[in-house]
Amino acid sequence: MNLISPSSTTSLSQSSERSLSLQRVSIHLGGREIIHDVSAEINKGEFIGILGPNGAGKSTLMKAILGLCPFRKGIIQFFGKPPGQANTFIGYMPQAQSISEQTSLSARSLVAAVHQGEHWGIPWPSSARQAAVHRALELAGALSYADRSFSILSGGEKKRVMLAQAVIDEPKMLILDEPLASLDPKNQKHLVDCIANIKKKTAATILFIAHDANPLLGVMDRVMYMAGGKARLGKVDEVISSQSLSELYGIPIHVTKSEGRLFIVNAESNIAEAACCH
DSSP: EEOOOOOOOOOOHHHTTTTEEEEEEEEEEEEEEEEEEEEEETTTEEEEEEEETTTSHHHHHHHHHSSSOOOOOOEETTTTOOOSSSGEEEEOOOSSSOOOTTTOOHHHHHHHTTTSSSSOOOOOOOHHHHHHHHHHHTTTTTTTTSSSSGSSSHHHHHHHHHHHHHTTTTOOOEESSTTTTOOOHHHHHHHHHHHHHHHHHOEEEEEOOOOGGGTTTTOOOOOEEEETTTEEOHHHHHHHHHHHHHHHTTTTTTEEETTTTTEEEEETEEEEEESSSS
């Protein structure tokens, strides 16, 4: 575990195994520093849970990686390229639903519309394109309702269609912004299992933003916890610990485990919650 500040000297062999490098990144929004001096090295094929309270900068950092949010200082590199220059290698599932609820298009058509291009449009249905769409829907577990109108799908089914859009171009990295939001525990588990299976089949690096660590406990390789403008990256039991979180928040925090679930207790207010801070 490190209060993320890697050495400036890195061997070529280590560098070749990295998909994402953050070096002393600071981001300001509205005159306020959201992220301060954060560094991290993410290896190829890792499943990283990005956790922390609202306002900690989780989504902001992901947007900076995509080149959608400027950062005041530091270096961000994705496979050795700066933000915005390697986005064709990134599959992004935004927190807010980007598809109109009123659309009459089928799930299959919506996935086909984003294949190999940054602009919407109904593409020519070549056999190669059809195969790519079928594969994406299959990876996302959405084949059984691929030809239904998106507007009539359930919340969990719509999430899977958005996931299929994110994987359609076989990205090297998936950035998933709060994909579990508004899902019940059963659908949360199904979606997490699906994403873990995608990682296994494609070897993509996964950056999974979430409020609650518990649905991800069995699949994360490491966790990045963000709070107070800082971040810690490491194994779950190292980062989500009383000592680690107390240092991040600057107040006494207790982490307890009960029946396989993690709970965080603010020692000053004696309020317990799942391993998240809303």
